[in-house]
Amino acid sequence: MTEARDERRPAGELEAAVLAALWAAGTPLTPAQVQAELSSDLARTTVTTILSRLHEKGTLERERQGRGFAYRPIEDPHGLTALRMHGELDRDSDRATVLARFVDRLSPDDEEVLRQLLEDGPR
Amino acid sequence: MITLLLVPLLLPWAAPALARRVPARCSPVAALWALTVSAVLLAGGSVAALGTLALTGLLKIPAFAALGDLVHPLHTPSERVLLPLAALAAGLLTLAALTLGLSLVRQSAGLRNARAAADRRPAAGDLCVIDSPRPDAYALPGRPHRIVVTTAMLRSLDASEREALFAHERAHNSGGHHWFLAVAELTAHCHPALRPVRDAIRLAVERAADEAAAGTVGDRRLTARAIARAALATNGREAGRPTVTPAATTGPVPQRVAALMAPARPARRAVPWIAALLAACAVLSCATAATGAVRVHEDIEVAQGETGG
Known part of the structure; x- marks a missing residue:
C-alpha cells in the first residue's frame, strides 16, 4: 500500500485501525x-491527529x-x-442468523485442516 | 388439482443438493443472489400450495362455505384425500407461523441487545471494541452500521490481519448482508428442506465478504490466514461451552480458507447450469402453485353460482 492511498482512506477507517x-x-x-x-x-x-481526535471524543485517555x-x-x-454480550451469546443459539459472525464453530477435523493450512502458508 | 399442489411441496427437497453445489460454481455474490431468490420462490410456492389446500378443505365445512357465499357444494376431484390433506396443510402452516414468530422475537431481542451493548462503548469510526477474554467479531447492522470486535480477537491477529477482519465486516455492512440472512431464516421456516439452503446462503454471505476483504487488502492469503487464525482462537476458548455435534463434512470455515488459498477465478459470463437448474425448480414451484390456486379459484366461482367466468 502506498502512503498516498492510506492517507485517502475514510477517517473512520483510520480511527478504527x-x-x-x-x-x-494492551499498554499506552x-x-x-x-x-x-x-x-x-x-x-x-x-x-x-487521529489520536488527539479520539482523545477529545472520550475514546482514549492519555498520560x-x-x-x-x-x-x-x-x-x-x-x-x-462484555458480560451482557456473552450472556446473550450463551442464551441465544440462533445468533448467527442475525449477526454475521467472522468465524463459526469448528469441528475437530476443521481445526486440523486449518492448522495445516496455516503451517503451509508463509508467515 | 391436488397433484398440481403437491409439486411445490415436493420440489424444495431437490433444492439442498443443488444449493450445496452453487457456491463452488458461481462468484460469491452471484451465488448469494441465486440462492436467496430461489429460496424465496420455493418458500412462496410451498406456502401458497399449503394455503390453497387448507382453504379448499375449509370451504368443505358448511359454516365456512356459507361465509364464502358458496351456493353449491364445492366440487373437487379426489374428495377422499382432500380433507386429511387440508387438515395437514393447515397444521403445517400454523406450525410454520409459530416457529417463525418465535424466531422473530428471539432474533430481534438478540439484535437489540447487541445494539445496546455496542452503544455503551465509545466507537472509533465504525469500530466498537468490547473488552473481553473471549475472541469474537461480528457486523452489527443498523444506524450507523458498526463492527463489533472483542479485545481477545484483536490480540490474536496481527495488524494486517486485523485490517482483513475489518474489511470483511465492512463488506457485510455495505453489502446489506443481514437482509439476505433474514430472508434465509424466513424461508427456512416455510419448508424444512430449505434449512440446508439457509446454510448455503450463510456460507455464500461469508464468501462474498471474504472476497471483498481480499480485494480491499489486496492479498488473498492474508485474508485466509486472518480467518483461520481467528477461527482457531475462537474455538480454543470455547472448550467449556456446549459444543454442537461435529459436522461429518468439512465445515464452512475451512471451505472459506481453502477458497481464498486457491487463485482468484476469472469472472464468468455464462450462468452455471446448476444455478439455472435451481432457478428452474423455483420457477416451476411458483408456476404450479399459481396454476393450482387458479383452478381452485375457478372451482370456488362455480360453487358461488357464477357462470361463464
Missing part, C-alpha cells in the same frame, strides 16, 4: 509506537510521556458490556 492497535497492544502507546503497530503507512502527523503523550483506550469500568 488506531483504536484496534491500541487495544491489541506514543504516536510513534502506534504508527509502527499499524499495517498501513500513515504519516506520524496523521496518527497524532504525559517524555515530550509527548502516550494513549490508551478507556476501559469499560466493570466489564458490563
Whole structure:
C-alpha cells in the first residue's frame, strides 16, 4: 500500500485501525509506537491527529510521556458490556442468523485442516 | 388439482443438493443472489400450495362455505384425500407461523441487545471494541452500521490481519448482508428442506465478504490466514461451552480458507447450469402453485353460482 492511498482512506477507517492497535497492544502507546503497530503507512502527523481526535471524543485517555503523550483506550469500568454480550451469546443459539459472525464453530477435523493450512502458508 | 399442489411441496427437497453445489460454481455474490431468490420462490410456492389446500378443505365445512357465499357444494376431484390433506396443510402452516414468530422475537431481542451493548462503548469510526477474554467479531447492522470486535480477537491477529477482519465486516455492512440472512431464516421456516439452503446462503454471505476483504487488502492469503487464525482462537476458548455435534463434512470455515488459498477465478459470463437448474425448480414451484390456486379459484366461482367466468 502506498502512503498516498492510506492517507485517502475514510477517517473512520483510520480511527478504527488506531483504536484496534491500541487495544491489541494492551499498554499506552506514543504516536510513534502506534504508527509502527499499524499495517498501513500513515504519516506520524496523521496518527497524532487521529489520536488527539479520539482523545477529545472520550475514546482514549492519555498520560504525559517524555515530550509527548502516550494513549490508551478507556476501559469499560466493570466489564458490563462484555458480560451482557456473552450472556446473550450463551442464551441465544440462533445468533448467527442475525449477526454475521467472522468465524463459526469448528469441528475437530476443521481445526486440523486449518492448522495445516496455516503451517503451509508463509508467515 | 391436488397433484398440481403437491409439486411445490415436493420440489424444495431437490433444492439442498443443488444449493450445496452453487457456491463452488458461481462468484460469491452471484451465488448469494441465486440462492436467496430461489429460496424465496420455493418458500412462496410451498406456502401458497399449503394455503390453497387448507382453504379448499375449509370451504368443505358448511359454516365456512356459507361465509364464502358458496351456493353449491364445492366440487373437487379426489374428495377422499382432500380433507386429511387440508387438515395437514393447515397444521403445517400454523406450525410454520409459530416457529417463525418465535424466531422473530428471539432474533430481534438478540439484535437489540447487541445494539445496546455496542452503544455503551465509545466507537472509533465504525469500530466498537468490547473488552473481553473471549475472541469474537461480528457486523452489527443498523444506524450507523458498526463492527463489533472483542479485545481477545484483536490480540490474536496481527495488524494486517486485523485490517482483513475489518474489511470483511465492512463488506457485510455495505453489502446489506443481514437482509439476505433474514430472508434465509424466513424461508427456512416455510419448508424444512430449505434449512440446508439457509446454510448455503450463510456460507455464500461469508464468501462474498471474504472476497471483498481480499480485494480491499489486496492479498488473498492474508485474508485466509486472518480467518483461520481467528477461527482457531475462537474455538480454543470455547472448550467449556456446549459444543454442537461435529459436522461429518468439512465445515464452512475451512471451505472459506481453502477458497481464498486457491487463485482468484476469472469472472464468468455464462450462468452455471446448476444455478439455472435451481432457478428452474423455483420457477416451476411458483408456476404450479399459481396454476393450482387458479383452478381452485375457478372451482370456488362455480360453487358461488357464477357462470361463464
